[in-house]
Amino acid sequence: MHATRLEIQDMEVTFHAHDTIVTAVNHLNLSIGKGEIIGVVGESGSGKSVTSLSVMRLIQAPGKISHGKILYHHADGQVTDLAQLPDTAMRAYRGNEIAMIFQEPMTSLNPLHTCGAQVTEAIRLHKGIPQREAREQAKALFARVKLPDPAAIMNRYPHELSGGQKQRVMIAMAISCEPRLLIADEPTTALDVTVQKAILELLKELQQQMDMSVLFITHDLGVVAELAERVVVMYKGNIVEEGPVRQVFQHPQHPYTKGLLACRPPLNKRLSRLPVTRDFMETDASGQIHEKAGAVADVVNRLVVSDSEVKARQALLAGNPPLLEVHGLQTWFPVKKSFTGKVLQWYKAVDDVSFTVNSGETLGLVGESGCGKTTLGRSLLRLIEPTGGSIVYKGQDLRSLSPAGMRALRKDMQLIFQDPYASLNPRKSIGSAILEPMQVHGLYGNEKAQREKVQELLEKVNLSPEHVNRYPHEFSGGQRQRVVIARALAVNPSFIICDESVAALDVSVQAQVLNLLIRLREEFGFSCIFISHDLSVVRFISDRMMVMQKGKIVEMGQADAVYNHPQHPYTQQLIAVIPKGM
Numbered sequence: 001m002h003a004t005r006l007e008i009q010d011m012e013v014t015f016h017a018h019d020t021i022v023t024a025v026n027h028l029n030l031s032i033g034k035g036e037i038i039g040v041v042g043e044s045g046s047g048k049s050v051t052s053l054s055v056m057r058l059i060q061a062p063g064k065i066s067h068g069k070i071l072y073h074h075a076d077g078q079v080t081d082l083a084q085l086p087d088t089a090m091r092a093y094r095g096n097e098i099a100m101i102f103q104e105p106m107t108s109l110n111p112l113h114t115c116g117a118q119v120t121e122a123i124r125l126h127k128g129i130p131q132r133e134a135r136e137q138a139k140a141l142f143a144r145v146k147l148p149d150p151a152a153i154m155n156r157y158p159h160e161l162s163g164g165q166k167q168r169v170m171i172a173m174a175i176s177c178e179p180r181l182l183i184a185d186e187p188t189t190a191l192d193v194t195v196q197k198a199i200l201e202l203l204k205e206l207q208q209q210m211d212m213s214v215l216f217i218t219h220d221l222g223v224v225a226e227l228a229e230r231v232v233v234m235y236k237g238n239i240v241e242e243g244p245v246r247q248v249f250q251h252p253q254h255p256y257t258k259g260l261l262a263c264r265p266p267l268n269k270r271l272s273r274l275p276v277t278r279d280f281m282e283t284d285a286s287g288q289i290h291e292k293a294g295a296v297a298d299v300v301n302r303l304v305v306s307d308s309e310v311k312a313r314q315a316l317l318a319g320n321p322p323l324l325e326v327h328g329l330q331t332w333f334p335v336k337k338s339f340t341g342k343v344l345q346w347y348k349a350v351d352d353v354s355f356t357v358n359s360g361e362t363l364g365l366v367g368e369s370g371c372g373k374t375t376l377g378r379s380l381l382r383l384i385e386p387t388g389g390s391i392v393y394k395g396q397d398l399r400s401l402s403p404a405g406m407r408a409l410r411k412d413m414q415l416i417f418q419d420p421y422a423s424l425n426p427r428k429s430i431g432s433a434i435l436e437p438m439q440v441h442g443l444y445g446n447e448k449a450q451r452e453k454v455q456e457l458l459e460k461v462n463l464s465p466e467h468v469n470r471y472p473h474e475f476s477g478g479q480r481q482r483v484v485i486a487r488a489l490a491v492n493p494s495f496i497i498c499d500e501s502v503a504a505l506d507v508s509v510q511a512q513v514l515n516l517l518i519r520l521r522e523e524f525g526f527s528c529i530f531i532s533h534d535l536s537v538v539r540f541i542s543d544r545m546m547v548m549q550k551g552k553i554v555e556m557g558q559a560d561a562v563y564n565h566p567q568h569p570y571t572q573q574l575i576a577v578i579p580k581g582m
Helices: 048-055 115-127 131-144 150-154 163-175 193-210 221-227 245-250 255-263 296-301 307-319 373-380 403-412 430-440 447-460 465-469 477-489 507-524 535-541 559-564 569-576
Strands: 004-017 020-033 037-041 063-073 079-081 098-101 181-185 213-218 230-235 238-244 281-283 289-291 322-337 343-358 362-366 388-393 413-416 495-499 527-532 544-549 552-558
Touching: 004 048, 004 213, 020 048, 020 063, 020 213, 020 238, 037 048, 037 221, 048 063, 048 181, 048 213, 098 163, 115 131, 115 150, 115 163, 131 150, 131 163, 163 193, 181 193, 193 213, 193 221, 193 569, 213 221, 221 245, 230 245, 230 255, 238 245, 238 255, 255 281, 255 289, 255 296, 255 507, 322 373, 343 373, 343 388, 343 527, 343 552, 362 373, 362 535, 373 413, 373 495, 373 527, 403 413, 413 477, 430 447, 430 465, 430 477, 447 465, 447 477, 477 507, 507 527, 507 535, 527 535, 535 559, 535 569, 544 559, 544 569, 552 559, 552 569
Parallel strands: 037 213, 037 230, 098 181, 181 213, 362 527, 362 544, 413 495, 495 527
Antiparallel strands: 004 020, 004 063, 063 079, 230 238, 281 289, 322 343, 322 388, 544 552
């Protein structure tokens, strides 16, 4: 048993919007012991982040802690109710006693200041020490979180670092005052599996060194299994299950927990679609959750695709003509030039890549950040101009086309980006966003027919046609991704590139979007390149798979064969670091 460090008693957090009150956290009770790591899991909207922000007293209007206590236990035995502290008194606790690592380091770090300056400022603010001493401590912290060349990174800006490096800077800032409680809010969500594993190992090591308590918030149960001792499962503001990680994983009691565990692509079988939480639970008229009849194993077994079905699809696709043929593709960027402008050094983002995509096929592309996946995808559409090689689409060499000729062809080749919020215009309704490509390419005749098509597409991606006049900020991440998919389908393309299109989604929402893509692929008949750093997701949705490292394709083959019998050491490494759960 651990001595208590933080105790949340009967906490309720509400948001007042117009004439309605929304309860985000519903009379929650939770305690965390000294030196204990607790995992808090649940999908978006379950109340995880609101709980963590409440502990930090960072909930902003129209939200407020409307009931309950947040009891912080000091080392000397005194107890303070953080919920009752004035804002000025609470500042003494933030950073010194309780620190937080936020989900998106790029939005948490100031782009106008170097990483070293930001950590130095945090140290000076809390410790009141001279600039030089604070800077030396910041550099030592960068070494402690295992950043390469700490002295150089002190002078770099956030945009000059990779996602994993930015997250390490955030961890360094969080531990700079040696807090007794660390809250980590989705710190590995959009990171590669290899970087994710390194961050988890780092957090575990720092927790043991500093005897910190850690409240680790995530939607991925596999990550919790790697790190936490105890797990709390949240759904719609309530804790529906909690207990030791092994017990909850091996013998889940609540149907929502069972659904979350089943949402991830299984490692040992191929499914026609992924189970989702609604396969395991239903809500009655009073709002009570009940488990649907049929065990989890039965639900999954009904979805298993037999070996003969897999072979039949492989044979069918192999007989289809190639839609895209890529030969010796190169996309290089100049790194160093002479005084006269001659390039002395190139960065080879895509280096001598060759492959084909057959009609109706989904080709997976997997690799770590920086391996060249996104550059390859954009080079195929000439959004980035390649420096060498050929791209033959339906028998036509794309590199020989004029800009006008390429624009005309683009309606046949679409791209779904990783961040749907960034790729939607916040000033345009989603109906206008889906309508615009139809108008640009003059499709479906008059505007009335185009608007009817917009409504049809919204229904196909499981959104309500009544949402047509809403704006992107009024939707969840998963809903925005559906809008982007509908926009891509608006011009009836033959070829779609999905670039990390489910990377930042909860496992339950991710399963819904992957199932949607499979259904739409069968209905519309498009071919697809599916880019991801998550090898298990790529294996689930793809017919064939390519593994990319440092600009080159190091392994290619049938998805199941590559996953089950990897030949290249890099592929073996990617598979080895996938969180396996229990």
